[in-house]
Amino acid sequence: MLRSLYSGVSGMRGFQTKLDVIGNNIANVNTYGFKAGRVAFKDIMSQKISGVTAPTDTVGGVNAKQIGLGVTVGAIDTLHTPGSAQTTNKITDLRIDGDGFFLVSPTPDVNGQPLLTRAGNFDLDAQRRLVTADGMFVLNTTGAGVQLDEAVTAFSISQSGEIIAIGADGAATPTNQFIAVAKVTNPGGLEKIGGNLYRTTPNSNTEEIDPAASLANNPTTGTGAIVSGQLEMSNVDLTSEFTEMIIAQRGFQSNSRIITTSDEVLQEVVNLKR
Numbered sequence: 073m074l075r076s077l078y079s080g081v082s083g084m085r086g087f088q089t090k091l092d093v094i095g096n097n098i099a100n101v102n103t104y105g106f107k108a109g110r111v112a113f114k115d116i117m118s119q120k121i122s123g124v125t126a127p128t129d130t131v132g133g134v135n136a137k138q139i140g141l142g143v144t145v146g147a148i149d150t151l152h153t154p155g156s157a158q159t160t161n162k163i164t165d166l167r168i169d170g171d172g173f174f175l176v177s178p179t180p181d182v183n184g185q186p187l188l189t190r191a192g193n194f195d196l197d198a199q200r201r202l203v204t205a206d207g208m209f210v211l212n213t214t215g216a217g218v219q220l221d222e223a224v225t226a227f228s229i230s231q232s233g234e235i236i237a238i239g240a241d242g243a244a245t246p247t248n249q250f251i252a253v254a255k256v257t258n259p260g261g262l263e264k265i266g267g268n269l270y271r272t273t274p275n276s277n278t279e280e281i282d283p284a285a286s287l288a289n290n291p292t293t294g295t296g297a298i299v300s301g302q303l304e305m306s307n308v309d310l311t312s313e314f315t316e317m318i319i320a321q322r323g324f325q326s327n328s329r330i331i332t333t334s335d336e337v338l339q340e341v342v343n344l345k346r
């Protein structure tokens with residue numbers, strides 16, 4: 073009887089975790105570049121009451137008798153599917169049309185591994201450097217922060233991430249400065265650190281990210297093209313999230329009913345002595 077109690081408790085804990093993930097997804101439904109999470113469950117070890125009996129010429133085989141001991145969280149995955157595009161017509165708003173990530177760093181010259189982001193709501197600071205909303209520096213393919221020359225009065229950004237200077241006469245001049253876009257072998261292995269940022273882990277990529285090899289719109293690496301004037305929205309699907317919320321709520325209620333029923337049966341057992 074105690075097994076059903078503990079199974080119900082494990083189910084309530086699991087669905088509480090699922091509700092936590094769903095709540096975070098819904099809270100970030102309008103967060104630029106946010107990637108939704110999902111919870112996968114797995115059963116806990118089963119208790120064997122009797123083992124398997126092999127068949128013989130005279131007696132048939134008998135299957136094992138096992139009782140499950142509940143459920144636990146098997147994985148919390150991050151779904152790196154693309155979000156919808158929002159057109160802003162702002163030059164420094166960038167969207168990656170592919171699987172790459174922008175490289176950013178707290179310092180103008182990267183020290184160690186750069187951080188990754190899909191949120192491209194960038195801007196120019198007072199020193200004409202391209203920065204994130206939190207003031208982190210957007211890196212180019214040389215590993216330094218993207219910075220515009222003072223002589224540049226207007227510019228555009230190509231699909232390969234190159235800064236194109238536009239003169240007073242309207243002539244376009246390539247600056248040979250490219251915004252770095254890196255490809256990660258296993259995006260699901262990245263660690264979320266807040267602020268729309270990811271940190272690489274030993275399970276996301278086996279080699280360190282090299283900004284010099286992080287060129288956008290590269291068909292060889294599949295980093296994806298940069299689209300200027302657009303932002304990538306969250307990939308959270310509210311219809312799916314609310315459906316999963318109902319399922320998690322019913323699962324939580326069902327497991328709580330298991331605990332209540334087990335308690336009533338135990339109460340009847342205690343009352344046998346009266």
